[in-house]
Amino acid sequence: MESRAAILWEQNAEWSVEDITLDDPKAGEVMVELAASGMCHSDEHLVTGDMVLDPEIAKMIGLEQFPVIGGHEGAGTVVEVGPGVTDLAVGDHVALGFIPACGRCPSCARGWQHLCDLGAFLLAGRQITDLTARHHAKDGTDLGTMCCLGTFSPVTVVSEASCIKLTDDIPLDKAALVGCGVTTGWGAAVNAANVQPGETVVVVGIGGVGANALQGAAYAGARHVIAVDPVEFKREQAPIFGATHTASSFEEAQALVGELTWGANADKVIITTGQVTGDMIAPAMSLLAKGGRCVVVSVADIKANDVQLNLFELTLQRKELVGCIFGNANPRRDIPRLLRLYMEGQLKLDELVTREYDLDGVNQGYQDMRDGKNIRGVIKY
Incomplete structure (x- = not known):
């Protein structure tokens, strides 16, 4: 499948919006068509190098952080499911949690889903299931994804461990915000x-x-x-x-x-x-x-x-x-709970969004963040 994405090819560069191709989801994965993506400061940490491993260490452990599709706050609709996916179906609405939650590791079993063992793969930017890429540049180069999500693309492939199913009445552009910043x-x-x-x-x-x-x-x-x-x-x-x-x-x-x-x-x-x-x-x-x-x-x-x-x-x-x-939260419990508070008027999400951008405006959005003009910018698809 073809899509577009904002790619960071190297540290201290601008985001490059380009055509990409996506593989079909493999076992335990789903393809999601996103409604929106939050523009969190953590993606800026990739640009500045705050979240970039020493190149020698990265090479030693076989990790390539660049090139990478940015974005780790998103919500949308499942459009395809891979083999073995039982909790989600085509048409389901989901929010993407930047911390995956397997539900089985010692941390999840203690109620500490924010410390799930799958978090070890976040900087690797590859699929949690097999550490290979589903996103590719037009020349065939494998692309990483920020926090294994890559929401700076209107369509992405993610692990079902990163998906929190939502009721259909929740606005997806607001649900995108709860995958990181709001809950944190x-x-x-x-x-x-x-x-x-x-x-x-x-x-x-x-x-x-x-x-x-x-x-x-x-x-x-x-x-x-x-x-x-x-x-x-x-x-x-x-x-x-x-x-x-x-x-x-x-x-x-x-x-x-x-x-x-x-x-x-x-x-x-x-x-x-x-x-x-x-x-x-x-x-x-x-x-x-x-x-x-x-x-x-x-x-x-x-x-x-x-x-x-x-x-x-x-x-x-x-x-x-x-x-x-992640606010020491449990995404599978707390993301739906916070969105229900929003629906009942007890949590302000509309007021958080200072400006909306299209994907081509991603660099302007981050400049506005640096200039202190935004509480939160959002990319709308």
């Missing part, structure tokens, strides 16, 4: 931070993930929800998603939090910046009250190891620093 931000507040009613919560970085961390904190009953971002447009948008106060920097947030809490500080701090660096940890931890928890959601450079952290304060004030992937 919401779950960071509700699951990883475990926000409780009456707490003070600080969210640092108000993009597609941070806006949903605000929503999760507000839904959980936080008294104060402080949005921190240097971009004025994002601070202006933050109250739509539940922020009660805003600040432009750590320093401004420190004074504000101290005033709001009479010097006790915040119960939870959630870092959702486009990229996290080691020098952000100490000021984030300084915003915490005794026994408070800092949740790191943002992706860092894959080679980054240095962190600034006051260990005396960590111990004597019993503060917690924890990691979070």
